[in-house]
Amino acid sequence: MRELLTVKNLSVTFSAYHGEVKAVRDVSFPVYEGETLAMVGESGCGKSVTAKAILRLLDHSSAKVSSASAVLYKGKNLLTLPKRELNRIRGSEISMVFQDAMASLNPTMTVGNQIMETVRAHQAVGKREAAKKACELLALVELPDPEGLLKRYPHELSGGQRQRVMIAMALSCDPKLLIADEPTTALDVTVQAQILGLLLKLQKKLNMSVLLITHDLGLVAGVADRVQVMYAGQIIERGTTREIFQAPKHPYTAALLTAIPRRNMERRQPLTALPGTPPDLRLELNGCPFAARCRFAMPICKKQMPEETEGCRCWLRHPMAPKVDLMEGDRDA
Amino acid sequence: MLKYIFKRIAYMALVMLTVTTITFFLLHLIPGDPITAMVQDLPEETRQNYLAAYGFEQPLGKQYLLYLRQLLTGDLGQSLRYPGRKVADIVANYSPVSALVGGIALLIGVTLGLACGVLAALNRDRWPDRAVMVLALLGTTIPTFVIAALLQYALSVTWPVFPTTGYKGARYLVLPVVCMCVGPLATYARYMRSSMLDVVNADYILTAEAKGLSEGRIVMKHMLRNSLLPCVTMLCVSVAGIFAGSFIVESIFALPGLGRYFISAISDRDYFVVLGLNVVLTGVYVCAILLSDILLMLLDPRIRTGVKA
Numbered sequence: 295m296r297e298l299l300t301v302k303n304l305s306v307t308f309s310a311y312h313g314e315v316k317a318v319r320d321v322s323f324p325v326y327e328g329e330t331l332a333m334v335g336e337s338g339c340g341k342s343v344t345a346k347a348i349l350r351l352l353d354h355s356s357a358k359v360s361s362a363s364a365v366l367y368k369g370k371n372l373l374t375l376p377k378r379e380l381n382r383i384r385g386s387e388i389s390m391v392f393q394d395a396m397a398s399l400n401p402t403m404t405v406g407n408q409i410m411e412t413v414r415a416h417q418a419v420g421k422r423e424a425a426k427k428a429c430e431l432l433a434l435v436e437l438p439d440p441e442g443l444l445k446r447y448p449h450e451l452s453g454g455q456r457q458r459v460m461i462a463m464a465l466s467c468d469p470k471l472l473i474a475d476e477p478t479t480a481l482d483v484t485v486q487a488q489i490l491g492l493l494l495k496l497q498k499k500l501n502m503s504v505l506l507i508t509h510d511l512g513l514v515a516g517v518a519d520r521v522q523v524m525y526a527g528q529i530i531e532r533g534t535t536r537e538i539f540q541a542p543k544h545p546y547t548a549a550l551l552t553a554i555p556r557r558n559m560e561r562r563q564p565l566t567a568l569p570g571t572p573p574d575l576r577l578e579l580n581g582c583p584f585a586a587r588c589r590f591a592m593p594i595c596k597k598q599m600p601e602e603t604e605g606c607r608c609w610l611r612h613p614m615a616p617k618v619d620l621m622e623g624d625r626d627a
Numbered sequence: 628m629l630k631y632i633f634k635r636i637a638y639m640a641l642v643m644l645t646v647t648t649i650t651f652f653l654l655h656l657i658p659g660d661p662i663t664a665m666v667q668d669l670p671e672e673t674r675q676n677y678l679a680a681y682g683f684e685q686p687l688g689k690q691y692l693l694y695l696r697q698l699l700t701g702d703l704g705q706s707l708r709y710p711g712r713k714v715a716d717i718v719a720n721y722s723p724v725s726a727l728v729g730g731i732a733l734l735i736g737v738t739l740g741l742a743c744g745v746l747a748a749l750n751r752d753r754w755p756d757r758a759v760m761v762l763a764l765l766g767t768t769i770p771t772f773v774i775a776a777l778l779q780y781a782l783s784v785t786w787p788v789f790p791t792t793g794y795k796g797a798r799y800l801v802l803p804v805v806c807m808c809v810g811p812l813a814t815y816a817r818y819m820r821s822s823m824l825d826v827v828n829a830d831y832i833l834t835a836e837a838k839g840l841s842e843g844r845i846v847m848k849h850m851l852r853n854s855l856l857p858c859v860t861m862l863c864v865s866v867a868g869i870f871a872g873s874f875i876v877e878s879i880f881a882l883p884g885l886g887r888y889f890i891s892a893i894s895d896r897d898y899f900v901v902l903g904l905n906v907v908l909t910g911v912y913v914c915a916i917l918l919s920d921i922l923l924m925l926l927d928p929r930i931r932t933g934v935k936a
Binding site: 351377380385389399401404 | 751752829830831833834835836837838839840841842844848849852853856926927928929932
């Protein structure tokens, strides 16, 4: 598989009243052509910031991307590209879908105009042609009556319809990579499934890569080819979806998996939760950020962050570490 | 939609009636009467005759009903101080001056104010923002009469570029206009800045950026329209206000405007002029508010849907 986009040594800090928040800490990963890569983690782990940093969408007054960072796409570093060239890539070759479609669509512009605007920003087409294209796109995302929809405003649509419009807009120029930042979080469970199914179908159809950002590990199982788990601004485990779900290597990943409620659970059986909170991201982290919450923590964990071995940053992977069953107590479930 | 407008017009009539009623009784609460305001040492008998001639000896309630009946026939009444001068004529003669000066001032003030607000919001926490905010603060806090006096001192006395007072041509309008545009400039700059900041941080601006739109297009197409919406209401009220004129500015620059006339009518106890002008100005205001609501409905699809439903 060929690499489509490579994120290299990405570090992002935010200046806040009470100090510098190191939201993303030296993250590197590739996105391959045609794959779905899921980036999973709890709120505040830096997954969204990473996604936005790729297209330079972070608020430059508060967010600082370190100079060592690079996002390579077709041999160009998106982080240093002149604005004009970046705008040619944004929305056409790499596009993005956001979490809250209601807030992400301009409330005073018709759906049609918002899609046509994207088409016309990247292709030299007239108004009528753009409208035709917009119609096709709305049909592509399986919305009924595309013609009529063009003249509708975002508030006249349902949540699922709005997200479909967002997707249509993102697909308007046949992107190579679609970054979907929590695309289904704001939706009902049934609609979630529909939207995800649609995304997958369109991915196959258009042969694009999808970077799926989500906090819901359960969502990822049937969708992603590869998964990377983020914690406290770092990728702590990555692998194929099969590897992650069947044999997680990091205690955090294991804890996330055990926390997914199952259909065959006993009545009144308490849900598994992970105690504690993530570390304060203003602090310099020397050891493993998960050490304080990890039930397998060893003295070394608090002192030094382990290097990545076999896609996992955990001292348990060290040859001298004790062998433990990460999913202990969950095997029978 | 039509039903909505009819309902609004009914409310407007109610507002006008209330305002007229309150003004009527408040006016009669002020000690003194039109004749004593004009000449002090008049024989009591003459005074009574005069008052009786205008029906002021009748009970207040009856006077009120009589006045309402007169209003309903479309007659705004005439001046007590200058017999024969009709209120309608006063409005026709004096409000154009107020509207001209106020209109130019409002146009300049609002345009510059909105521009300053946008500039400040787009450069948040940098020097243009700070400069605009300091100026806006000065503009809202320094009273108009101070600005007027300073302008007269600098540009009429020290460097006699413009005439101090009077109304004999375009040059006479410069100082009053400058003086009157300071207020709207400052207010609209602050208002536009905050409304623009709301929009700048909105998610749909992020979407617009992610779509690869140029910065200019994002500002023009996505930011401006949405941040101007809250200003529409204020603008309609400001426009209504220019007909009333500014008492202070018109007095200082001796402009024959409605504002000055209005205040002198109050001290003259010129009941019908005060009441009549009040009715007219209230009418202008309620119409302006209706207009702003209709405008908002045309500009904001969300409100349109709400009204339809």
